[in-house]
Structures are given as structure tokens and as C-alpha cells.
Amino acid sequence: MSVSFAAAAVQQHSMPWLGTAAAEPAGSVLSFAADQRIYAEGDAARSYYKVVSGVVRTCRFLSDGRRQIDAFLLPGDVFGFESGTDRRLSAEAVSSCTVIAYRRSTAIPDDHTVGQFFAFAMTYLEQTREHCLLLGRGSAVQKIAAFLIEMAERTDAAATVGLPMSRQDIADYLGLTIETVSRTLSQMERQGTIALPSARKVVLKNRHLLEELNT
Amino acid sequence: MSVSFAAAAVQQHSMPWLGTAAAEPAGSVLSFAADQRIYAEGDAARSYYKVVSGVVRTCRFLSDGRRQIDAFLLPGDVFGFESGTDRRLSAEAVSSCTVIAYRRSTAIPDDHTVGQFFAFAMTYLEQTREHCLLLGRGSAVQKIAAFLIEMAERTDAAATVGLPMSRQDIADYLGLTIETVSRTLSQMERQGTIALPSARKVVLKNRHLLEELNT
DNA sequence: CGGGCGGTTGAGGTCAATCAATCAGAGTGG
DNA sequence: CCACTCTGATTGATTGACCTCAACCGCCCG
Numbered sequence: 001m002s003v004s005f006a007a008a009a010v011q012q013h014s015m016p017w018l019g020t021a022a023a024e025p026a027g028s029v030l031s032f033a034a035d036q037r038i039y040a041e042g043d044a045a046r047s048y049y050k051v052v053s054g055v056v057r058t059c060r061f062l063s064d065g066r067r068q069i070d071a072f073l074l075p076g077d078v079f080g081f082e083s084g085t086d087r088r089l090s091a092e093a094v095s096s097c098t099v100i101a102y103r104r105s106t107a108i109p110d111d112h113t114v115g116q117f118f119a120f121a122m123t124y125l126e127q128t129r130e131h132c133l134l135l136g137r138g139s140a141v142q143k144i145a146a147f148l149i150e151m152a153e154r155t156d157a158a159a160t161v162g163l164p165m166s167r168q169d170i171a172d173y174l175g176l177t178i179e180t181v182s183r184t185l186s187q188m189e190r191q192g193t194i195a196l197p198s199a200r201k202v203v204l205k206n207r208h209l210l211e212e213l214n215t
Numbered sequence: 216m217s218v219s220f221a222a223a224a225v226q227q228h229s230m231p232w233l234g235t236a237a238a239e240p241a242g243s244v245l246s247f248a249a250d251q252r253i254y255a256e257g258d259a260a261r262s263y264y265k266v267v268s269g270v271v272r273t274c275r276f277l278s279d280g281r282r283q284i285d286a287f288l289l290p291g292d293v294f295g296f297e298s299g300t301d302r303r304l305s306a307e308a309v310s311s312c313t314v315i316a317y318r319r320s321t322a323i324p325d326d327h328t329v330g331q332f333f334a335f336a337m338t339y340l341e342q343t344r345e346h347c348l349l350l351g352r353g354s355a356v357q358k359i360a361a362f363l364i365e366m367a368e369r370t371d372a373a374a375t376v377g378l379p380m381s382r383q384d385i386a387d388y389l390g391l392t393i394e395t396v397s398r399t400l401s402q403m404e405r406q407g408t409i410a411l412p413s414a415r416k417v418v419l420k421n422r423h424l425l426e427e428l429n430t
Numbered sequence: 431c432g433g434g435c436g437g438t439t440g441a442g443g444t445c446a447a448t449c450a451a452t453c454a455g456a457g458t459g460g
Numbered sequence: 461c462c463a464c465t466c467t468g469a470t471t472g473a474t475t476g477a478c479c480t481c482a483a484c485c486g487c488c489c490g
Contacts (some may be wrong), residue, residue, distance in 0.1 A: 060348060063430040068348045083337030089344070114329045121336035122298030128343045129304070133275060133283045135350040136390030140446065167469065175351030180446055182470055199454090199469060215278045355478070382437065392479060397438055414437060414487095 027100035032093035043087045047101040048080040054097020055164040058089040069173040074154055094165045135175045143174040144184045145213040161202045242315035247308035258302045262316040263295040269312020270379040273304040284388040289369055293335055309380045350390045358389040359399045360428040376417045
């Protein structure tokens with residue numbers, strides 16, 4: 001689940017959108033402020049993106065105003081490729097961030113590129129299935145524990161994990177409310193499993209215990 | 216939910232499945248009795264499958280014995296392709312069923328086949344995301360309503376929908392208990408939204424209302 | 431007729447949602 | 461430098477949805 005930055009840099013200018021690699025232009029760098037929309041559900045999908053810095057969330061909105069966050073994208077992560085012409089999710093900046101946008105090409109696909117996209121899709125598919133398992137069968141404590149471990153692994157954090165997103169973001173990712181997120185974190189702190197030096201920092205004091213909760 | 220951008224990983228993971236010949240691949244027809252295992256989590260992934268008749272479920276088991284069903288596969292559906300070498304889910308026959316197994320080949324990759332796999336993966340990804348939304352944010356009534364509509368659409372059913380799977384299967388698919396599934400169906404029947412001529416048959420008497428619940 | 435299995439129904443408990451108040455920190459203006 | 465405000469986070473009290481435990485029903489099959 002770790003992110004490979006070296007390989008990302010190498011591949012940076014040769015990832016067409018199901019198109020030929022030959023005349024593919026470099027992607028354009030874009031910056032977004034916190035909570036700014038990158039694209040919305042229903043938009044035409046003309047590009048895919050790679051996160052350079054900051055954090056991005058992909059999400060869907062329900063008619064009652066609630067929100068389900070599909071994924072948090074960290075530096076190195078790729079997002080925004082679609083099998084159809086339209087966006088199925090919205091993408092927004094969690095923090096101020098910069099991304100590289102790669103334009104979709106209409107040229108004939110080559111199999112190396114399609115193979116890469118297949119691999120991306122499968123990776124996301126497996127992660128989304130894992131997320132389903134958590135949403136369908138996990139208690140609040142299990143959800144928070146899994147989330148903290150996920151963040152720790154993805155940021156290669158030793159013990160102190162930075163949380164770039166708000167409690168509301170975490171709640172919408174885990175299918176909880178902000179109150180439950182907050183309460184669960186507080187409860188874990190009282191039990192000595194974690195420490196909360198600030199709202200956006202978590203120290204994993206007993207990571208083994210957190211991992212056991214996930215089984 | 217990060218995607219590693221490592222090119223090496225992409226090669227390694229996607230290549231095994233890119234070898235299917237352009238000519239119609241030879242598949243062997245297999246039959247399974249109800250509840251029989253087709254493959255288990257952790258097995259080597261040597262084939263992918265297409266459902267000919269009957270219904271298949273893909274699922275994972277938790278340490279406490281509970282189960283999360285990832286998907287129900289109906290005739291025509293393809294399942295069992297993996298990005299790695301191992302099965303990440305188990306597959307079992309819901310009813311007695313027949314499937315065609317296509318062995319993975321080492322032949323030269325083929326554009327069309329690779330593109331198909333990408334399309335399959337994206338389709339499943341979108342369905343799984345939809346499922347996440349339901350599991351994370353839906354009430355019992357919403358889950359059951361969405362499930363009934365899904366089954367109706369997938370079987371092209373007019374009004375009477377056959378349910379090939381048990382209440383336990385439905386519960387494990389929706390992240391509920393059998394009691395809640397049963398109660399919710401009964402409640403919908405009392406309200407006149409559906410009728411239950413038998414346990415495995417549902418008549419959608421007010422499909423519009425069911426669809427509204429989903430929004 | 432009796433047993434077994436899947437499904438339904440009921441009573442009571444639990445966990446997370448809801449409603450509501452308080453707190454903490456960052457930014458602003460006097 | 462200190463109120464003041466605004467927003468995000470925390471905590472408390474209560475409610476309610478779903479789970480759990482348990483009994484019962486209905487159908488199939490011997």
C-alpha cells in the first residue's frame with residue numbers, strides 16, 4: 001500500500017489515456033485551494049490526474065446532502081480515469097494541493113498502456129472491496145482503527161500520523177458521524193491506544209492492538 | 216486508497232492476464248452444486264470464469280465467522296480475474312450452476328482482450344463503489360430497496376423478481392442480519408410496496424417508491 | 431407423523447445517531 | 461495585547477435503528 005515516488009516520476013510523461021505514448025504531451029500542473037472542486041460528478045472526463053502535493057478526495061453526494069467519500073488520494077496517487085465519458089464521482093481538494101492533469105487522447109490504445117490502466121483499476125477495485133468489508137461489517141472502533149492504520153501505512157509514518165482531513169471527511173469516508181469519530185478517538189486515547197497531541201495529529205501508541213481490532 | 220504508480224508492479228500484476236489469445240479461447244464447462252466452492256481466497260488464480268446458468272457469489276470470510284458477499288454473478292457475468300497471482304475472494308455456487316473456465320495463457324497480449332479486461336474491471340469498480348455508498352450510508356430499508364431494484368434490473372424482470380439466494384446471502388451482501396432482512400421485507404409487504412408470494416419470489420408493486428428510497 | 435431447515439416474528443439490549451451545549455484555536459479588529 | 465467572532469472539535473443526554481437471543485411457523489422429505 002506504499003506509494004512509489006521514483007517510478008511515478010519516471011512514468012510521469014508517458015501515461016496517455018488509452019492513447020498512443022508517442023506524441024503524448026507532458027501533463028499540466030494545476031493548483032487547488034482547500035475544498036475547491038477539481039471536477040464534479042457528471043462532468044465530461046477529459047483528463048486523469050496525479051497528485052503531486054496535498055490531498056484529494058473523491059466523493060458522491062446524496063440527495064439529502066450527505067456525502068460518501070470514496071477515497072483519499074495522497075501524493076503519487078492517480079485518479080480520475082473513467083471507463084465512460086462522464087465523471088462518476090466528484091474530486092475535491094482536501095488541503096491546498098497541486099496535481100498534474102493528463103489529457104485524454106482519442107488515438108488507438110496500445111496494450112502496454114491499457115495494461116497499466118487495467119492494473120490501476122484492479123488495484124482500486126481491491127481497495128474498494130476492502131472498504132466495503134469495513135463499511136458493511138465494521139464497528140465504529142474497527143473503522144477508526146483501520147483508518148488510522150491505513151493512513152500510517154500510506155504516509156510511511158512511524159508513530160505520529162498526520163491527518164490532513166477534517167473529522168467530517170473521516171466520518172464521510174467511514175460511514176459515521178463526526179461525533180462518533182471524535183468520541184471513538186477520545187475513547188482510544190483514554191485507553192492509551194493512541195494520543196492526540198492536536199486534532200490533526202495522532203500518535204499510535206499501540207499499533208499492534210489497532211491491527212488486532214481489524215481481524 | 217492509494218494506487219502505487221510503480222511501473223514494475225504494473226507489469227508484474229497485469230501481464231498474467233494479458234495473454235489470452237485473440238481467437239475465441241477454449242473454455243471448459245464446469246458444474247457446481249449449491250453452496251459448493253468454486254475457488255477459495257488464497258488459491259492460485261489460474262482461470263477466470265463466465266456464468267452460463269445459475270448464480271455465483273464472491274465473498275470474504277472474517278475471523279469471527281461472519282461473511283461479506285462482494286457480488287452475485289448471474290448468467291453472462293464474468294468473474295475471477297485478478298491482478299495478482301492469488302485469489303482475493305472466494306467464489307461459491309449460490310444455486311446449482313454451470314460456468315465456463317478460461318485458463319490463463321502465456322501467449323502474446325491482445326489489444327481487444329486487454330481492453331475488455333479493463334472494461335470489466337472498471338464496471339466492477341463502479342458497481343463496488345455504488346455498493347460502498349449503500350453500505351456506508353443506507354438504512355436497512357434503503358439497502359433492501361436497492362437490492363430488489365438491482366435484481367429486477369439484472370434479471371430483466373417485469374414485476375416478479377426471483378431471488379436465487381437465501382436470506383443469509385442477502386444479509387451478508389447488504390451488511391445486515393437475516394432477521395432485519397426478513398423484517399424489512401415483511402414491513403414493505405404490509406405497506407403494499409411489494410408482495411411475497413413465496414420466500415424466494417418478490418413482486419414489486421410500487422417500483423417507483425422503491426427507487427425513490429434510493430435517492 | 432416427525433424431523434430438519436429456512437424463514438418469520440417477538441422481546442429486549444446495544445451501539446451509533448441525533449440533538450444540544452461547550453470548548454479550543456485561528457483570525458480579526460479595536 | 462486583548463476581547464470578539466467564527467469554525468471545527470469535543471462532550472453530554474437522549475433516542476432510535478439494528479442486533480441478539482429466542483420461540484415459532486411452514487414447507488419439504490423421509
